[in-house]
Amino acid sequence: MSAAPLLELRAVAKSFGGARALRGVDFTLQAGEVHALLGENGAGKSTLIKIVTGAHQPDAGTLAVGGERLSHLTPAKARALGIACIYQQPALFPDLTVAENIGLRLEAGTSLRTIDWAARGARALELLRRLGAEIEPDAEVRSLSMPEQQLVEIACALGAGARIVIMDEPTASLTQKEQHLLFTVVRDLRASGVGVIYISHRLEEIFALADRVTVLRDGESVGTHPVSSINEAGLIRLMVGREMTQIYPPGEATLGAPVLSLRGVGCTASGVHGVSLEVRAGEILGLAGLVGAGRTELARVLFGLTPADAGTIELNGEPVVLRSPQAAVAHGLAYVPEDRRRHGVVLEMPIAENMTMAVHRRMFPGAWLRFGAERSLALDYIRDLAVKCTGPDAAGGSLSGGNQQKVSLARWLATRPKVLILDEPTQGVDVGAKGEIHKIVRRLAQEGLAVLLISSDLPEVLGMSDRIGIMRGGTITAVLPGNADAPTVMSAALGQSEKGAA
Amino acid sequence: MSAPVQTSRWKAIVLRHETALLAVVVIEWLCFNAIGPRFGSLDNTFDILRHSVEIGLLALVMTPVILTGGIDLSVGSLLGLCAILFGKLWRDAGLSPLTAGGCTLVIGALAGGLNAGLITGLRLPPLIVTLGTYSLFRGLAEAITRGADTFTNFPASFLFLGQERWLGLPTQAWLFGAVAAGVWLLVHRTTFGRSFRAIGFSPEGARYAGLPVQRRLTLVYVLAGVIAALAAVIYTARLGQAKADAATGYELFAITAVVLGGTSIFGGVGTVHGTLLGVAAIAVLNNGLVHARQPREVAGMLTGALLLLALSGSVAPKLWAAWRARSRPSPPPTPSSTTS
Numbered sequence: 001m002s003a004a005p006l007l008e009l010r011a012v013a014k015s016f017g018g019a020r021a022l023r024g025v026d027f028t029l030q031a032g033e034v035h036a037l038l039g040e041n042g043a044g045k046s047t048l049i050k051i052v053t054g055a056h057q058p059d060a061g062t063l064a065v066g067g068e069r070l071s072h073l074t075p076a077k078a079r080a081l082g083i084a085c086i087y088q089q090p091a092l093f094p095d096l097t098v099a100e101n102i103g104l105r106l107e108a109g110t111s112l113r114t115i116d117w118a119a120r121g122a123r124a125l126e127l128l129r130r131l132g133a134e135i136e137p138d139a140e141v142r143s144l145s146m147p148e149q150q151l152v153e154i155a156c157a158l159g160a161g162a163r164i165v166i167m168d169e170p171t172a173s174l175t176q177k178e179q180h181l182l183f184t185v186v187r188d189l190r191a192s193g194v195g196v197i198y199i200s201h202r203l204e205e206i207f208a209l210a211d212r213v214t215v216l217r218d219g220e221s222v223g224t225h226p227v228s229s230i231n232e233a234g235l236i237r238l239m240v241g242r243e244m245t246q247i248y249p250p251g252e253a254t255l256g257a258p259v260l261s262l263r264g265v266g267c268t269a270s271g272v273h274g275v276s277l278e279v280r281a282g283e284i285l286g287l288a289g290l291v292g293a294g295r296t297e298l299a300r301v302l303f304g305l306t307p308a309d310a311g312t313i314e315l316n317g318e319p320v321v322l323r324s325p326q327a328a329v330a331h332g333l334a335y336v337p338e339d340r341r342r343h344g345v346v347l348e349m350p351i352a353e354n355m356t357m358a359v360h361r362r363m364f365p366g367a368w369l370r371f372g373a374e375r376s377l378a379l380d381y382i383r384d385l386a387v388k389c390t391g392p393d394a395a396g397g398s399l400s401g402g403n404q405q406k407v408s409l410a411r412w413l414a415t416r417p418k419v420l421i422l423d424e425p426t427q428g429v430d431v432g433a434k435g436e437i438h439k440i441v442r443r444l445a446q447e448g449l450a451v452l453l454i455s456s457d458l459p460e461v462l463g464m465s466d467r468i469g470i471m472r473g474g475t476i477t478a479v480l481p482g483n484a485d486a487p488t489v490m491s492a493a494l495g496q497s498e499k500g501a502a
Numbered sequence: 503m504s505a506p507v508q509t510s511r512w513k514a515i516v517l518r519h520e521t522a523l524l525a526v527v528v529i530e531w532l533c534f535n536a537i538g539p540r541f542g543s544l545d546n547t548f549d550i551l552r553h554s555v556e557i558g559l560l561a562l563v564m565t566p567v568i569l570t571g572g573i574d575l576s577v578g579s580l581l582g583l584c585a586i587l588f589g590k591l592w593r594d595a596g597l598s599p600l601t602a603g604g605c606t607l608v609i610g611a612l613a614g615g616l617n618a619g620l621i622t623g624l625r626l627p628p629l630i631v632t633l634g635t636y637s638l639f640r641g642l643a644e645a646i647t648r649g650a651d652t653f654t655n656f657p658a659s660f661l662f663l664g665q666e667r668w669l670g671l672p673t674q675a676w677l678f679g680a681v682a683a684g685v686w687l688l689v690h691r692t693t694f695g696r697s698f699r700a701i702g703f704s705p706e707g708a709r710y711a712g713l714p715v716q717r718r719l720t721l722v723y724v725l726a727g728v729i730a731a732l733a734a735v736i737y738t739a740r741l742g743q744a745k746a747d748a749a750t751g752y753e754l755f756a757i758t759a760v761v762l763g764g765t766s767i768f769g770g771v772g773t774v775h776g777t778l779l780g781v782a783a784i785a786v787l788n789n790g791l792v793h794a795r796q797p798r799e800v801a802g803m804l805t806g807a808l809l810l811l812a813l814s815g816s817v818a819p820k821l822w823a824a825w826r827a828r829s830r831p832s833p834p835p836t837p838s839s840t841t842s
Contacts, residue, residue: 305709305710324714325709325710325711325712326712326713326714328712329712335710337710342704342706342707343706343707343710344707344710345707346700346703346704346707346708346711347703347704348703348704348770348771349699349700349703353696353700357696357700357708357711357712357713358711358712360693360696360697360713361693364692364693367692367693367694368691368692368693369691369692369693369696411711
């Protein structure tokens with residue numbers, strides 16, 4: 001083992017606006033090591049990777065490759081140093097052949113150079129065979145399966161002489177057999193002295209493959225352990241074991257009758273299947289799960305954006321068909337979407353126009369706009385929800401994230417809904433506004449609204465929910481009581497065995 | 503407290519695109535009035551009005567189309583097709599001009615419905631769909647007449663619509679005024695107009711807000727079809743004849759007027775009164791150049807120049823602000839950003 005590690009990060013910090021994504025993380029990678037990186041959604045894994053690949057500059061801290069300290073790493077420099085990243089979705093040109101894709105990455109060409117097709121093909125073949133892949137260099141990338149495309153990416157990394165290979169959830173879309181092939185490749189890379197940073201939510205993979213594991217939580221490293229000295233329960237504890245830094249508004253739930261009942265609801269197009277669920281008046285049902293577990297997809301099904309093609313949806317005991325958002329709104333459903341800049345608020349339009357957008361029919365009978373009524377409604381919500389703005393005429397895009405979220409919320413409260421679906425309502429929102437949004441949501445529930453709260457923020461789900469539904473692979477796998485502890489919820493979301501204390 | 507608000511409001515009105523455009527129309531008028539002796543006469547003013555009604559109608563209904571982020575290239579061809587079908591219905595089917603006109607409006611609605619169906623049903627881009635119907639409608643008009651048949655000898659009672667005055671104004675000006683008022687109210691005073699702008703800014707955002715996006719898009723394209731048919735009837739009455747090549751290229755004049763009037767081709771931003779000013783700027787320019795004894799080509803050149811000037815003019819303040827911001831020394835770092 002050489003003295004200097006292959007990659008060494010010391011006290012690396014990075015903030016985006018007010019949000020501190022990384023707060024002084026140490027991380028080392030040795031040659032010939034597979035080092036797993038683990039953490040909840042938003043723990044800082046992506047930011048760390050982007051710093052290593054030169055896409056982001058750290059605000060503080062140092063980064064050294066092979067003992068050499070680097071002050072200003074760019075993506076090009078990172079590539080030159082032998083750092084390669086394999087993403088979950090391969091970034092290849094689908095209409096070009098495998099050899100052309102590999103050539104584009106590896107050949108330092110100028111526009112005037114001629115291409116040696118034979119050499120390009122031979123090189124591609126050699127790299128692919130080194131990986132034990134049976135892919136023809138002449139095949140169009142479009143015709144390859146997802147794992148085959150990943151192998152092409154890895155071939156590019158190999159060909160570039162990568163010493164550090166980062167794999168971001170490489171097995172997310174692979175079958176069991178394809179996973180084994182990938183593991184073999186990773187082990188071969190390790191044997192040849194390459195350092196691999198391996199990101200995955202699947203704990204069993206980490207135990208099967210990694211030498212060491214570092215757990216990130218809230219932008220901090222909470223420990224690096226040899227895999228041999230820790231077990232799954234220990235890892236889960238590290239991932240979630242944080243102090244409750246925030247006080248959540250208390251919920252003395254006085255639950256009413258079931259408002260929303262789902263029985264076997266599914267939608268082939270969006271991968272949601274067999275969802276059965278009941279939300280009662282006054283209840284906040286949290287939906288926890290990993291990114292891609294199907295929570296937003298379920299919300300889109302309920303809101304008629306991708307209508308259900310299986311099962312029954314009942315509102316107040318009446319079966320309903322929700323084929324479009326208009327139908328969903330008419331039945332008293334409201335959906336505050338995850339991506340507020342694209343879906344929640346029309347950025348170019350004034351706050352007042354945004355707030356009345358879902359209540360045109362009730363606010364403006366006969367379709368005639370009533371500017372006075374609109375303005376007073378907007379002023380009411382600006383006051384009630386404490387929206388920080390210059391007035392109802394300010395453009396939605398001029399507000400901060402949290403205030404945009406309040407405008408989006410106001411739009412849906414104006415519809416006087418029976419069921420409110422909140423999708424990541426506090427993502428990218430500063431702490432102050434976050435607390436305010438929590439209070440508003442709790443108050444709404446106490447007023448008898450049925451709330452479906454989708455959140456990747458585990459403390460938020462734990463703090464706000466009366467019950468917690470766990471989604472995994474497009475369906476509800478468990479419903480836990482609201483007082484469930486973080487490790488239980490996290491285990492269930494990860495699909496670990498110790499789930500189901502319901 | 504009220505004084506600065508007042509000044510900023512005045513400043514906003516003066517700096518508005520429509521104000522600048524109004525100034526352009528006035529300057530055009532004054533220049534041509536100085537050059538051509540007969541330009542400023544009432545007769546000529548009515549002449550300008552008559553000649554701009556058809557393009558004006560197309561521009562009026564093009565405004566909501568463009569506000570939704572779409573485009574309708576087929577309106578000029580549809581005008582030609584409707585003129586032919588109107589002639590057919592009157593001469594060959596023996597309908598009265600009034601009944602034939604009513605039927606023509608229905609045909610216009612159906613043609614607009616075809617555009618709408620392809621755009622909302624198959625989710626094809628409006629540019630491609632209406633490029634197709636642009637050729638289709640004109641081709642149909644030519645096929646029906648075999649490129650030779652023209653319709654003339656309309657009764658005087660019908661020609662009254664295009665060539666006479668009623669209550670002191672050219673007859674068609676009343677229709678134009680009614681359509682202008684209707685479209686203005688639709689765009690600026692109803693939830694329909696609100697929806698058009700929301701769709702233009704963010705089609706997905708409008709869908710997530712529960713707005714009936716498909717129905718609203720259908721409305722704008724059907725409206726464009728109906729009004730193109732109305733323009734066809736007026737066009738036929740003004741010229742006293744209907745030919746397959748009627749109104750060739752009108753769609754581009756209409757789009758020019760809309761964009762000149764300050765409507766963003768990307769959707770969301772724009773006004774109907776801006777469009778009317780755009781129509782006026784083009785109409786006055788074209789007529790004035792005739793009076794100034796300039797060849798027709800000059801009109802095309804100047805219209806193009808005016809459009810490019812207007813577009814650059816609307817971008818210039820932003821570029822100026824950006825340049826000012828860059829050349830200004832950067833502000834000192836705030837205390838909070840130096841904590842590390």
